[in-house]
Amino acid sequence: MKRYFGEYGGQFVPETLMRALSELEEAFLNFKKNMDAKKELEYYQKNYAGRQTPLYYAKNLSSRIGCRVYLKREDLLHTGAHKLNNTLGQILLAKFMGKKRIIAETGAGQHGVATATAAALLGMECVVYMGKKDMERQSPNVERMKLLGAEVVSVEKGSMTLKSAINETLRDWVKNVQTTHYLLGSAVGPHPFPVIVKYFQEVIGKEARKQILKAESRLPDSVVACVGGGSNAIGIFSGFVKDSVDMIGVEAGGESLELGKHSATLTMGRPGILHGALSYLLQDEYGQVADVHSISAGLDYPGVGPEHSYLKDIGRVRYDACFDNEALEAFRLLSRLEGIIPALESSHAVGYVIKHSELFKDKLVLINLSGRGDKDLGIIASLEEKNV
Numbered sequence: 001m002k003r004y005f006g007e008y009g010g011q012f013v014p015e016t017l018m019r020a021l022s023e024l025e026e027a028f029l030n031f032k033k034n035m036d037a038k039k040e041l042e043y044y045q046k047n048y049a050g051r052q053t054p055l056y057y058a059k060n061l062s063s064r065i066g067c068r069v070y071l072k073r074e075d076l077l078h079t080g081a082h083k084l085n086n087t088l089g090q091i092l093l094a095k096f097m098g099k100k101r102i103i104a105e106t107g108a109g110q111h112g113v114a115t116a117t118a119a120a121l122l123g124m125e126c127v128v129y130m131g132k133k134d135m136e137r138q139s140p141n142v143e144r145m146k147l148l149g150a151e152v153v154s155v156e157k158g159s160m161t162l163k164s165a166i167n168e169t170l171r172d173w174v175k176n177v178q179t180t181h182y183l184l185g186s187a188v189g190p191h192p193f194p195v196i197v198k199y200f201q202e203v204i205g206k207e208a209r210k211q212i213l214k215a216e217s218r219l220p221d222s223v224v225a226c227v228g229g230g231s232n233a234i235g236i237f238s239g240f241v242k243d244s245v246d247m248i249g250v251e252a253g254g255e256s257l258e259l260g261k262h263s264a265t266l267t268m269g270r271p272g273i274l275h276g277a278l279s280y281l282l283q284d285e286y287g288q289v290a291d292v293h294s295i296s297a298g299l300d301y302p303g304v305g306p307e308h309s310y311l312k313d314i315g316r317v318r319y320d321a322c323f324d325n326e327a328l329e330a331f332r333l334l335s336r337l338e339g340i341i342p343a344l345e346s347s348h349a350v351g352y353v354i355k356h357s358e359l360f361k362d363k364l365v366l367i368n369l370s371g372r373g374d375k376d377l378g379i380i381a382s383l384e385e386k387n388v
């Protein structure tokens, strides 16, 4: 199996994890070939998660901005975002491997909730590591995870955020690798994780391609998705990568493109190693991982999946940034015009199209609406208080 995308990817991990990674790779190859496993995955995708998700022609937004916009409605998936595609798939993979225990790290808690959900469904023990600071900031998600039966471990070392949570999860994995599957949340990390996560998110692209062909009898001119670690984007792009369709990955431009004020990794970063893989990375002049900022927690990550780095270098996908205020404007506009409150993450993709509507004039544009925005109402309310 391909360990690298061009020069990106690889397995930059301690020796103790190499066996776990090759065991995982082998199991994944068998899982993909196993008809029963495939059927079980499809069963839960359909009857539990609510696939396929609709493809919706956003006629009001379209006439406002002068292009034809379709939204792939991952916001309508159970738990409200595409993340469940991955957690459901990986938990079935873990079960296939005979593992009984799932561990995961979470920043804002979205991945933790999606993991705890799928773990509850399949009766797996679930431990989620979360920085102490994040637990304070995201207490509703901590409550959700507990309700779903997960144990949430407060990480009180280092930054007490996602970075230290990842370290603790890795430590747990090294110790308990016999019984435990590490459920990584995006198309990042050492091989084979980026390949596995992509496999479980490809369903977005497969469905969207069929749906748009049915609706329009042709492929879209452009496909647009937001990029944090890059899992929803790689999922929808995979359906169109072989076609002559323009693809755009939209990163969080934050407040500005000054170092520390954004998380536009591919737009502003340079290659480096983070979480076991070589990929574009936001780093300071000394090569230290930079602080990042985004109004949306899901895009607030200094790295990005290795395949995106490759797609950028070969010029197959264009990556650009959308600023906090532009994403907010898109959030409000889509809510008003279509009755769809998008996740702030997804609002970056919508915001990019609105901002560049001249570029897309009369074109057929497909946007991946990766999640719904109910989780973001607290942020919106606090901004409204400040009159932003």
Ligand SMILES: *Cc1c(COP(=O)(O)O)cnc(C)c1O
Pocket: 081, 082, 083, 110, 185, 186, 187, 226, 227, 228, 229, 230, 231, 232, 233, 298, 299, 343, 345, 346, 370, 371, 372
């Ligand atoms: C987590 C999240 C993202 C970012 O993750 P990717 O791996 O880049 O897809 C985007 N949108 C929503 C709604 C999310 O919850």
